Amino acid sequence: MTAPIVLITGASAGLGVDFARQMSAEGSRLVLVARRAERLEALAAELGNARAVALDLSEAGAAERLLANLADHGEHVDCLINNAGFGAGGDVATIGAARQRQMIDLNCGLLTELTALVLPGMIERGRGGILNVASTAAFQPGPGAAVYYATKAFVLSFTEALHEEVAGTGVHVTALCPGPTKTEFFEVAAYGDSSRLEKFAMSSAPVVAAGLAGLARNQTVVIPGTVNKLGAQGHRLLPRAVLRKVAKLVH
Numbered sequence: 221m222t223a224p225i226v227l228i229t230g231a232s233a234g235l236g237v238d239f240a241r242q243m244s245a246e247g248s249r250l251v252l253v254a255r256r257a258e259r260l261e262a263l264a265a266e267l268g269n270a271r272a273v274a275l276d277l278s279e280a281g282a283a284e285r286l287l288a289n290l291a292d293h294g295e296h297v298d299c300l301i302n303n304a305g306f307g308a309g310g311d312v313a314t315i316g317a318a319r320q321r322q323m324i325d326l327n328c329g330l331l332t333e334l335t336a337l338v339l340p341g342m343i344e345r346g347r348g349g350i351l352n353v354a355s356t357a358a359f360q361p362g363p364g365a366a367v368y369y370a371t372k373a374f375v376l377s378f379t380e381a382l383h384e385e386v387a388g389t390g391v392h393v394t395a396l397c398p399g400p401t402k403t404e405f406f407e408v409a410a411y412g413d414s415s416r417l418e419k420f421a422m423s424s425a426p427v428v429a430a431g432l433a434g435l436a437r438n439q440t441v442v443i444p445g446t447v448n449k450l451g452a453q454g455h456r457l458l459p460r461a462v463l464r465k466v467a468k469l470v471h
């Protein structure tokens with residue numbers, strides 16, 4: 221039997237590197253995607269059972285170009301790890317319209333398009349897995365990072381709905397909602413004072429392990445870590461008006 225093919229977006233840093241390492245150890249063949257080609261090539265060489273595709277996934281048409289690349293190699297996607305994403309700290313009025321649009325295009329648009337393109341094949345084959353990386357940011361509005369929080373609320377809602385849509389088809393669908401995690405995320409997002417969030421940051425490897433274990437048992441939503449699990453319950457305990465003020469204090 222040929223090894224299953226796993227497509228990992230955002231595999232040049234952070235969680236994506238650990239997804240690649242852990243899935244490589246399971247014997248899958250990997251396709252690693254991000255913009256920084258050298259990092260992807262180095263990781264592919266280290267793992268042995270992976271190849272790199274350098275692509276800006278926020279650009280229109282990126283999903284179709286990526287899947288055309290797989291088709292050229294005679295590959296179909298058995299497992300999709302929708303991990304590429306970024307945040308941006310600052311108020312909506314100050315971050316810049318183009319960057320906020322790019323965040324929506326990558327965090328939501330690309331994730332949705334890739335999912336829609338690979339899903340029919342998975343359903344036809346009666347098996348497959350889609351892991352969408354959301355965030356604990358998905359559980360409340362986030363003044364000071366409004367668009368990022370909203371993109372992750374989209375990912376969580378979309379993934380939960382999709383999980384129900386494909387029930388019984390053999391396709392597993394899981395949303396992974398990490399809290400603060402030690403990656404390049406905070407550097408990229410340039411949150412004003414991220415130290416408050418980073419203080420509670422988990423290492424990336426256990427976050428990834430929890431996500432993959434959840435996908436294997438087809439768990440709808442995975443929140444790794446006790447502090448994150450408790451934090452994500454805020455919306456059950458506090459009125460939304462209070463919740464968003466608490467979130468504002470964090471940024």
Ligand SMILES: NC(=O)c1ccc[n+]([C@@H]2O[C@H](COP(=O)([O-])OP(=O)(O)OC[C@H]3O[C@@H](n4cnc5c(N)ncnc54)[C@H](OP(=O)(O)O)[C@@H]3O)[C@@H](O)[C@H]2O)c1
Binds near residue numbers: 235304306404
């Ligand atoms: N770290 C956290 O605290 C945290 C918490 C909750 C959720 N998350 C989510 O976890 C996911 C992974 O983030 P991370 O924490 O691992 O951050 P990271 O270390 O900054 O990695 C982000 C990855 O996304 C890729 N990426 C960014 N823009 C891209 C683009 N336009 N086209 C292609 N690839 C692009 C980056 O590669 P290139 O720059 O090479 O393109 C990199 O591989 C994201 O969806 C993030 O929102 C992170």
